[in-house]
Amino acid sequence: MSVAVMKTKAETSLDEDFQKLRDRLPGGSGVLAVRNAAHQLFAERGLPHRRIEEWKYTDLRNAMKEALPVSIGDETPVTIADLIVALGPFAHVDAQRVVFVNGNFRKELSSVDAQSGVSVESLADKLEASGDADSGLLGEFGEGAPDDDVIVALNTAYSTDGTVVQVEPGAKIEKPLLLVYMRAGREAAFTAVRNVIEVGAGAEAQIIEAFVSLPGAADAGQANAVTRISVADGAKVAHAKCAADHGGQVTHLGNWAVHLGKEAQYDGFQLTQGVSLARHQIFVTFGGENARLDLSGIFLGRNNDHIDTTLVVDHAVPSCESRELFKGVLDDRARGIFQGKIIVKQIAQKTDGKQMSQALLLSPDAEFDSKPELEIFADDVACGHGATCMELDHDLMFYCRSRGIPEDVARVLLIESFIGEAIEKIEDEAVREAFTASAVSWLAAKK
Amino acid sequence: MLEIKNLHARIVEEDKPILKGIDLVVPTGEVHAIMGPNGSGKSTLAYILAGRDDYEVTEGDILWNGESIVEMEPDERAAAGVFLAFQYPMEIPGVAGLTFLRTAVNAVRKKRDQDELTTPEFMKLVKQKAGELNIDIEMLKRPVNVGFSGGEKKRSEILQMSMLEPMLCVLDETDSGLDIDALKVVSDGVNALRSPERSMLVITHYQRLLNHIVPDKVHVLAHGKIQRSGGKELALELEKSGYAEFSEKAA
Numbered sequence: 035m036s037v038a039v040m041k042t043k044a045e046t047s048l049d050e051d052f053q054k055l056r057d058r059l060p061g062g063s064g065v066l067a068v069r070n071a072a073h074q075l076f077a078e079r080g081l082p083h084r085r086i087e088e089w090k091y092t093d094l095r096n097a098m099k100e101a102l103p104v105s106i107g108d109e110t111p112v113t114i115a116d117l118i119v120a121l122g123p124f125a126h127v128d129a130q131r132v133v134f135v136n137g138n139f140r141k142e143l144s145s146v147d148a149q150s151g152v153s154v155e156s157l158a159d160k161l162e163a164s165g166d167a168d169s170g171l172l173g174e175f176g177e178g179a180p181d182d183d184v185i186v187a188l189n190t191a192y193s194t195d196g197t198v199v200q201v202e203p204g205a206k207i208e209k210p211l212l213l214v215y216m217r218a219g220r221e222a223a224f225t226a227v228r229n230v231i232e233v234g235a236g237a238e239a240q241i242i243e244a245f246v247s248l249p250g251a252a253d254a255g256q257a258n259a260v261t262r263i264s265v266a267d268g269a270k271v272a273h274a275k276c277a278a279d280h281g282g283q284v285t286h287l288g289n290w291a292v293h294l295g296k297e298a299q300y301d302g303f304q305l306t307q308g309v310s311l312a313r314h315q316i317f318v319t320f321g322g323e324n325a326r327l328d329l330s331g332i333f334l335g336r337n338n339d340h341i342d343t344t345l346v347v348d349h350a351v352p353s354c355e356s357r358e359l360f361k362g363v364l365d366d367r368a369r370g371i372f373q374g375k376i377i378v379k380q381i382a383q384k385t386d387g388k389q390m391s392q393a394l395l396l397s398p399d400a401e402f403d404s405k406p407e408l409e410i411f412a413d414d415v416a417c418g419h420g421a422t423c424m425e426l427d428h429d430l431m432f433y434c435r436s437r438g439i440p441e442d443v444a445r446v447l448l449i450e451s452f453i454g455e456a457i458e459k460i461e462d463e464a465v466r467e468a469f470t471a472s473a474v475s476w477l478a479a480k481k
Numbered sequence: 482m483l484e485i486k487n488l489h490a491r492i493v494e495e496d497k498p499i500l501k502g503i504d505l506v507v508p509t510g511e512v513h514a515i516m517g518p519n520g521s522g523k524s525t526l527a528y529i530l531a532g533r534d535d536y537e538v539t540e541g542d543i544l545w546n547g548e549s550i551v552e553m554e555p556d557e558r559a560a561a562g563v564f565l566a567f568q569y570p571m572e573i574p575g576v577a578g579l580t581f582l583r584t585a586v587n588a589v590r591k592k593r594d595q596d597e598l599t600t601p602e603f604m605k606l607v608k609q610k611a612g613e614l615n616i617d618i619e620m621l622k623r624p625v626n627v628g629f630s631g632g633e634k635k636r637s638e639i640l641q642m643s644m645l646e647p648m649l650c651v652l653d654e655t656d657s658g659l660d661i662d663a664l665k666v667v668s669d670g671v672n673a674l675r676s677p678e679r680s681m682l683v684i685t686h687y688q689r690l691l692n693h694i695v696p697d698k699v700h701v702l703a704h705g706k707i708q709r710s711g712g713k714e715l716a717l718e719l720e721k722s723g724y725a726e727f728s729e730k731a732a
């Protein structure tokens with residue numbers, strides 16, 4: 035029994051915004067019914083708070099006191115030159131771009147090659163065009179992922195747009211697909227976007243999500259992003275996300291639901307920097323044997339940044355392999371959280387799962403909380419996890435400085451060395467360099 | 482010129498005195514060797530010259546070209562020309578050797594008011610110097626010293642040294658771990674740096690190295706003090722007699 039609690043200011047304003055805006059959101063009446071149901075779930079439960087086990091380190095109800103006005107039909111002028119600036123190192127990746135500004139698709143900034151076997155569409159266009167046939171794009175979070183997550187429900191209710199990608203069996207996306215979600219303009223806004231990516235059997239795709247902001251954008255922003263990705267039998271996907279903002283009061287609520295077929299291979303990566311409040315939820319379900327998951331990430335926090343990565347990996351079938359490596363660098367009073375749950379179902383014999391989280395604390399006031407959880411019901415498995423907290427290596431610092439490298443440069447070098455192990459997981463060299471450059475720019479930005 | 486005057490030093494953490502009044506002068510252009518039993522304080526002296534803050538100078542002074550360097554940070558000393566080749570070079574995972582070298586070389590050049598090297602200039606220089614030391618350039622694309630053999634690490638130290646063009650070279654047991662051919666290559670590398678402007682302090686346990694790098698003087702460090710100094714023949718004498726003489730003296 036949940037006791038009715040007073041709605042917070044944020045909850046009230048999100049509720050009111052929905053009543054006001056729902057008729058303007060893309061989709062027909064079937065889609066609206068899905069949105070209404072999701073909104074109902076949110077209205078009943080409210081924002082998650084610390085008494086909910088999965089949210090004990092991130093009291094969102096308390097941290098997100100106010101909700102910014104929901105962005106809909108945004109028309110902030112943005113040029114290609116602006117886009118290049120906002121993309122920073124990601125501008126150098128030779129990619130097809132699908133660009134959204136404040137949650138709205140911008141065709142004139144996008145460049146998608148026509149390729150047989152591959153379709154890339156705006157979610158809003160698709161919902162508008164198909165009437166109710168595509169309401170499932172919003173209705174389902176992902177096979178195996180929870181269907182009552184409040185943050186996902188909030189996304190379902192409000193999604194203005196997103197990218198729908200379909201790769202037919204055997205096809206291969208030629209160039210990486212770069213999905214750009216940009217904050218721009220002086221209006222601080224709440225945006226909700228949703229991506230649905232389906233990679234057919236034996237197909238290959240490389241997808242990058244970049245959540246960036248244009249210099250001069252409002253100091254505050256709130257984003258709720260959902261990506262559902264299914265990797266069919268024998269398909270191979272590299273999926274990387276960068277949530278890189280410029281420091282103000284920026285909240286990022288990210289949600290990935292990944293479903294892997296037989297012999298599928300999925301490499302996922304996440305970088306978070308310059309975001310004051312982040313919660314990344316990643317749900318992975320193994321749906322076929324001999325699939326491989328390699329998930330890694332880097333979170334960089336300073337000032338009062340709070341970055342939470344919570345993942346659930348469900349080994350629901352035998353003989354799959356999962357690897358997770360998350361590394362955080364925390365300065366000032368920043369706080370990092372890593373919760374990694376690995377479930378091994380009774381039938382999932384021969385599961386091989388290993389998880390590691392590490393944080394480098396640069397200040398005595400920084401904090402890292404790690405909560406690994408193994409729920410193993412099978413007996414013939416190899417599973418392990420570890421978590422460590424460390425400081426910059428004093429001896430290595432001396433070694434660098436004895437070679438004439440000043441302290442600040444040596445710090446950056448040694449932090450790069452620390453996060454390098456996770457970044458190296460990105461196979462594509464150009465993409466890896468973009469992520470490295472992004473992280474390095476954050477490291478060097480310290481006054 | 483390096484002048485060490487009545488140097489006393491201790492380990493900060495343990496409050497343990499290690500150096501108990503070292504007096505030593507290495508004139509510009511000279512190469513001096515330091516020998517001495519294990520644990521006598523040779524590496525400690527080398528670290529203190531380079532500015533490691535695990536040690537504290539409690540008395541005395543270190544003058545480099547007439548100025549005290551005791552209060553200087555390690556990177557300032559490097560810019561002033563001090564270089565220590567470590568007895569145990571460290572590994573830096575995730576940082577490519579070339580990146581490390583280039584960062585170091587340009588940091589030092591900047592502080593010395595020299596132009597920073599462009600990528601082609603740097604590559605040309607590093608290829609030439611690595612070639613002289615029989616170091617494969619591919620090895621420098623790997624993270625600094627990670628997975629290197631003992632001998633490879635020592636060679637990589639000497640490469641760093643020749644790239645940074647120091648004026649005071651302190652070599653801490655650079656010969657240990659080197660095979661016979663590598664010893665020759667490394668010694669040639671060190672000898673190539675010998676010049677009338679440069680001073681060198683070579684710490685070793687073996688007279689053999691001093692056949693290749695012939696010192697102007699040899700000092701024996703035991704129990705935190707220079708116990709005896711002499712010409713290069715002192716090394717030969719020690720080879721025969723060992724350090725028994727000095728342990729008695731201390732007792």
Ligand SMILES: Nc1ncnc2c1ncn2[C@@H]1O[C@H](COP(=O)(O)OP(=O)(O)OP(=O)(O)O)[C@@H](O)[C@H]1O
Nearest residue numbers: 492495499517518519520521522523524525526535
């Ligand atoms: N960080 C430290 N903590 C504790 N003791 C130390 C530390 N550094 C040096 N010592 C001690 O100081 C003494 C001198 O050590 P040092 O390494 O200078 O000797 P060394 O002459 O270089 O010996 P070797 O020939 O074996 O290399 C030794 O007794 C050693 O154990």
Ligand SMILES: [Mg+2]
Nearest residue numbers: 523524525568
């Ligand atoms: Mg020693």
